[in-house]
Amino acid sequence: MEPDSTSQGERRWMVRVERTVGAVAAYNHRRPALALLLAVVLAAAGGFFARNLRLNANLVDLLPNSFESVQDLHALEQRFGALGWVAVVGEGGNAESLERFANDLSPKLEALPGIRFVEAKRPSAFFRDRALYFLSEDDLKEVSRRLEARIQWEKQRANPLYVDLLDEGPPSLDFSDLEKKYGGSAGQRLSNNEGDYYLDPDARRVVLLAKPDTTSADLGYSRRIIGEVRGLLDAQDLSKYGPDFRVNLTGTFQKKLDQQAQISRDIAVSSAVALALMLLYLLFHFRSALAVGLVLTPVGAGLAWTYGLVGAVYGQVNLLTGFLGAILGGLGIEHGIHLLGRYLHLRGDGESSEQATRESFTHTGGAALVSALVAALTFFVLGTSRFRAFREFGVIAGVGMLVLVAAYVLVLPALLGLTARWRWRPRLAAASPRHSPMGRVLVRHRMLITAVSAVLLAGLLTQVPRVRFDYDFRSLEDQGLPSFVLDREVNRIIGYSQTPVVVLTDTPEQEQAMVHALQETQRAHGKDSTIDFVASLSSLVPADQQAKQAVLQRLSKQLEDVPEERLSPQQREQLASLRREARAQPFTRNDLPASVRQQFQSRQGGTGGFVMVYPSVSLSDGKAVRAMAREVRGVDPEGVQRSPIAGEAMVMADILDMVTHEGPLILGGATLAVLLAMWATLGGLRMALLCLAPTVVSLLALVGLMPLMGAKFNYLNILIVPVLIGTTVDAGVHLLTRLSSPGSDFVAVYSETGRAICGGLLTSAMGFGALFLADHPGLNSIGAVANLGFASNLLIMLVAFPALLLVLSERRQRRRRACRVNENETTVAGTPGSKPATHTS
Structure with a gap:
């Protein structure tokens, strides 16, 4: 497969870039001490800035402050304090002992600093x-x-x-x-x-609701409050309420801490398992411990630099960026497999270490640079999202991809220079085999393999209409955590949701008007209304009492x-x-029980009030939450200015609206950006389309496979689509770049590059596979969908795409031969004295 002269002309500037990369690599090979010293200094600086990185799993912080739901929530927290409760659940006693426990503990709980009041009755x-x-x-x-x-x-x-x-x-x-x-x-x-009492005699449970003063988003405050409550409970003699009596905690604050702890465990365990799997694969791939170290050292340096930037710019990681170490590690190792594999191949051909380094970084390094630029561009498109989880993921991953390539250019040549000085000569087993049986099979049966692949793809395309989007918000939280399970029991005992939507009002008149308007809306919607009931101080004090x-x-x-x-x-x-x-x-407002008044009063005093809108729908149902947001926000009492409407349902509705709106734009933008970037770097539209083709086909195969595997898209794993566009396109770049070299032999190139492609995709899958090990259902689904996408791409890159290239190449060669024959016949026919040629159609 030879590139035409036009493509060569268009790639001149890229050739200069590749030569520059090769020259820098050769310089670092000659001066390893200077390069490694610079890498160590940068890694130390990265470690310094990353030392205080913390995890923030709060969903509200993932939305921009310009959103109504975020502004309203901040207004509510400033006036009202915490949304949610610390729920103390006593279990295992009879009704009398449960009531006695509630009476004994209630004043002690209320005396704790930071607890505004306690509802026990x-x-x-x-x-x-x-x-x-x-x-x-x-x-x-x-x-x-x-x-x-x-x-x-x-x-x-x-x-x-x-x-x-x-x-x-x-x-x-x-x-x-x-x-x-x-x-x-x-x-x-x-x-x-x-x-x-909040008591269930059958389940032998009683509930006390403690209202903290500050929001649960402040994790330090949440830990302190929960710690104080647990300390108080540990000091109680629970045996006097029954031999089997025990106490558990749930509510917004405990759930937030449990979720935080779970995600931290997921990050630690999943990243460790991913690293172990990558080590084992690299040992299998290179058959050399030193080769494994040569691949991993630049990755470690690049990750240190990247997380140093994260610490300096953001100071924290979120639900998704906490796993970027494993993900970037897998993607970075892919570059190392290609670069070191090419170096070992050249050394096996008798090249010197410096020349092999220059050659590897000129051609394979150029392809790695192109793929890193394309992947980074895709991530940066994802970074345009207003959803902070996606935006930070895109920006950090994009910067990380570029940093990892820079780390390889700086560190790997220096390490190779040191090994050359130490007289290390790679074993032939470490190099890729010259010819693989699969390459010969592809050449021999290219037409059959292409036809079978087309039929399988057509079959998968018939399943695309069956793919579904999971609107269940439980994919954002693990509902199986003990505190989440107990919280549902608490809601059942109380008889209504603990997480109402809150409408802030400034005067009693506004409060009454809002209550009336909400009740009218509820009646107008009838059984389709998402409102269970509306409560405020004005609704608890009926009018016309004298009459x-x-x-x-x-x-x-x-x-x-x-x-x-x-x-x-x-x-x-x-x-x-x-x-x-x-x-x-x-009776008047002042006659209401203190426990009731406190729920509707500002912690700062004043005349402002609250209207609680309790949902009749599950807050885990995304469609129902959006309907509730529309219903409540659609209320517009005459003469009342716009009132802040805050609550978990409003935040969830905004997340869903944003993901639904931005998804097609990000997907289209990522695809267009990748195509333009490859067009510019590879020197032609035809080459760019060919490199992009396996990625597009594998995405279609992924969507077709999902219904068959029982998988669905959700609010988190939808980001995998643009990520796969950026991370799988490099396999096509590496293969086509090598095949486009003059005099390239398909079987030899496939044997070397195919092995590297397989290793690169496997390590990338291992990086995302870390999420598959997570207990968190949303992160778990990201890992599952990502690995399904990588598996599809691997089969297409190793089987279907090479067979298609062979078919296209054979067809192109036939056209060229036909053209040359026609030219020769025309030349002969135009010679004086010759007979005219006869053509048959």
Whole structure:
């Protein structure tokens, strides 16, 4: 396969770059001490800046501050404090001991510094005694009418002269229709009417909710609060509540710490396993411990430099960038396999160490530079995302790819120079074999292999419409962690979600208007509404209480006339409750239980209030969360300025909207950037398209394989698509660059380059495979999809693509032979005295 003159002309500037890289490598080979000293100084500086790197797994910090949900959340935290609770769960006692535990621990918890208040009891009794005030005046009159009808019926039956000709039954005292009508009110839902404690006697659990003063995003504060609570619990004599009594913690703060600890463990374990696998493979690939050291030393230096930059610029790593060490290590080792493999091959041909170094870095190094530039450009396109996890991943990975190439140019030639001075001569086993059986098979059966590959690809393309996007936000968190499992039980015991959406208001009038508008929206949506109920101080203090009191006073007198002897036990109990409720006095906000008031009051005082919107949908359902965000944000009370609407649901909705919007743009931008970069560096559009073809085909194969493997895209693993574009294109660059050299033999080039491609893709897969070992489901899915993509690319690069190149090359050679024959015939025909040539069509 020979490049045409046009392509050679277009690549002149790239040839100069390659020669420069080769010259720099040769200089470092001659002066190894200077190069290694510079590398050590840079690595030491990198280690210094990276020494205080910390992990931040908080999702809110991954969104830009310009987002509504982030600004509103900061406003809420400033006025209200922490979103969420520290939930203390006592388990293993009977109902009496569980209540005693709640009573004993509640004041001690509230005395801890940083705890604003503790909810140990439901406000059930307060709202139960005042339930009639939450009925409308008309419905109170309906209660009075039903009672009066029953009283008159009873009086008639008590008269011995009364004869019931119609034999009608007693008027019903069933008020279940009114209970159903008002059962969803804020007071009823918050009290839940299931006892005075957050207690489940069947599960033998009781819950205490402690409200910290600061947000759980501050991990140092979260650790201190959880540590203080655990210290208090450890100091208690739990045996007095039962022999099997125990205490566990859950809630937003404990879940955040558990997730942080899990991701830290994932990073440590997965990176260690990935490093071990890479070491084992390199030993198998090169059969030399020294060769393994030659490959890994530049990678270690490059990673030290990269994380030094990360520490200086960001100061922390996030959910994705924490794993970049393993990922960049795998991608960097790929360059080392190609460079050292070429060096060993040239040494086996009798080249001197310096000449082999210059030649390796001129050609293979040039290809490595092209592939690194292309990969970096793809990562930088990903770095344009507003989602901080993607943006930082893209920027750090892009810089890391360039830094790793620089590390190889600086360190590897210097190490090779030292080994040459130490008279190290690589064993022939370390070099790649001259000819592989697979290369001969490809040459012999190129047409059949190409046809079979096309059929398999067509079959996979039929599965593409079946690929699905997983809208379940549980892919962002491990729902199997003990604190997450217990938190769901706490929500069940409480009876509503612990994570409502909060609307901030400035005045009581705005608060009332917002509550009314939200309730109207809920009614308008009917059963499709994502709102469970709306609560605020204004909704907990009913209007028109004086007018209602007058009706209740008349009702109270009626209740005294009801003959109890003719009622069933259940009706007598209901009558006693009605008498108690009818005697209740009007109440104001100040009369509400302290535990209720504290939930709706600013920690800074003032007149500002809060409207709690409790969801009726699961916050792990992405589609439902987006619908809730639209429903709540669509509320616009007349005369009320825009109110901040904060909560986990709003943040999740913004993440999903952003990923959905940016995904196609990033994918298109990455593909275009890669194509333009290769066009510029490889010297022609045809060459660039050929290099990009295996990547595009492997991505299509990946999408087709996912439904068959039961895999789905989600909010995190969707980034694998542009990443695979940048990281798999270098295999095509290396193969085509070598085949384009004058006089290249396909079987020999395939034997050497194919082995390096296989090793490079395997080590890259091992780097991403570190995520496959993670317990975190989102990170795990990234590893699974990435490895499926690398496996597809490996098969295409080693089998389908080389066979296709052979077919295209054979076709091109036939056209050239035909052209030369036609030219010769034309020349002969134009010679004087010759007979005209005969052509058949």
